[in-house]
Amino acid sequence: MKTKEVADLVGVSIRTLHHYDEIGLISPDRHENNEYRVYTSDDLAKLQQVLFFRKLGFKLANIQKIVSDPDYDQKEALLMQKKMLLEERSRLSAMVNTIDLTIQNMNGEIEMTNEDKFSGIDFSNNPYEQEARERWGDAAVDESNRKMRQMGTEELETKFREILTDLAEVRHTDPSSEEAQSEINKWFVFLNEMGEYSLAAFKSLGDMYVEDERFTKNIDEFGDGLSEFMQSAMNEYYEQNK
CATH class of the missing domain: 1.10.490.50 (Antibiotic binding domain of TipA-like multidrug resistance regulators)
Incomplete structure (x- = not known):
């Protein structure tokens, strides 16, 4: 499928697909005659995974690390998602x-x-708190929790x-x-x-x-x-x- 066909099918912009290609996230083959991008079934399967991760709030840099891991398993990823x-x-x-x-x-x-x-x-069991602590440190998260208790x-x-x-x-x-x-x-x-x-x-x-x-x-x-x-x-x- 060509880029525009994929964009229409998925509901994302052509610019987004080009960006994914530029950063090496999804790099479809180029047609030998005119160099336009050609998406295969494998490319579409990978795009589906990327968009699921995006909907879950993952950043592109993290998605790239996940899907490029040699041990990455698509079925396992789907079950996790x-x-x-x-x-x-x-x-x-x-x-x-x-x-x-x-x-x-x-x-x-x-x-x-x-x-x-x-x-x-449930503020006592925030599923995202550990990620927040890793990204911004304990002090920022503790301060946020303190403000919530005071409100x-x-x-x-x-x-x-x-x-x-x-x-x-x-x-x-x-x-x-x-x-x-x-x-x-x-x-x-x-x-x-x-x-x-x-x-x-x-x-x-x-x-x-x-x-x-x-x-x-x-x-x-x-x-x-x-x-x-x-x-x-x-x-x-x-x-x-x-």
């Missing part, structure tokens, strides 16, 4: 449910205990409402605009104060805002169409920062 995605889905579902219930609590529909408000948010429930609720209210005010602007991206960045930062969200997880959460009718209903109470705007803005945030 599946396990990670299932864990992420379970974690996101718990977080979504807690946020959904919190909005209902704010609307006076239900009454939550303080324990309920943090259901599904009270009332402060979280107030900040939650303020951010969604501000997002509702710009929901009619272009989601890729500087103003919209500045506001959605506040949401990204807020979520990472409560848990640990990779860019890929942030993007997936945005998709859930329009896929889950209950979630859509509660978010749109801050402004009609806010859920769709946030999905678009979060997808754009992912694209601009990945």
